[in-house]
Amino acid sequence: MIADRGSVYAVSGGPALGRAAVDAALAELKTQRRFARATHNSWAARLGGAGTKADDGEAGAGAIILRMMETEGLDDHLIIVTRWYGGKHLGGDRFRHVIGAVRHYLAHRPR
Known part of the structure; x- marks a missing residue:
């Protein structure tokens, strides 16, 4: 988990073989x-x-996650970055936290 100024981020994911998954x-x-x-x-x-x-209201977050998956060559997979808003705007730091969460997932995912 990543915490900053009251906001907390978590990452999860796994294999996904289609939109239904x-x-x-x-x-x-x-x-x-x-x-x-x-x-x-x-x-x-x-x-x-x-x-x-999907950004789910966190503009640009889905694109960052997707770009990192493309760079990694990770296919047939889903990554979700969850944020609980802490009451203070993080500005550009929110993107840094999304990147950090995805990096953590990529480093620790089952192979």
């Missing part, structure tokens, strides 16, 4: 009350080489 993973994540109450669940997925993303 992405939707199921997002629905499963949101069954946990903590994640359902998060301010943002931004995500990106690469499915068969094609990317899809």
Whole structure:
């Protein structure tokens, strides 16, 4: 987890072999009350080489996640960065935290 000025970030993800798997993973994540109450669940997925993303109100976050997945060559996978807003605007630091969360995921994901 990453914490900054009251905001907290977490990252999760896993294999996804199609849009139905992405939707199921997002629905499963949101069954946990903590994640359902998060301010943002931004995500990106690469499915068969094609990317899809959603910012969930955190403008630009999905594009960052997707770009990092493309650079890594990570395919048929979903990465979700969750943010609980702490009451203070982070400006550009929010992008730094999204990048840090994705880097952590990529470094520690099961191979």
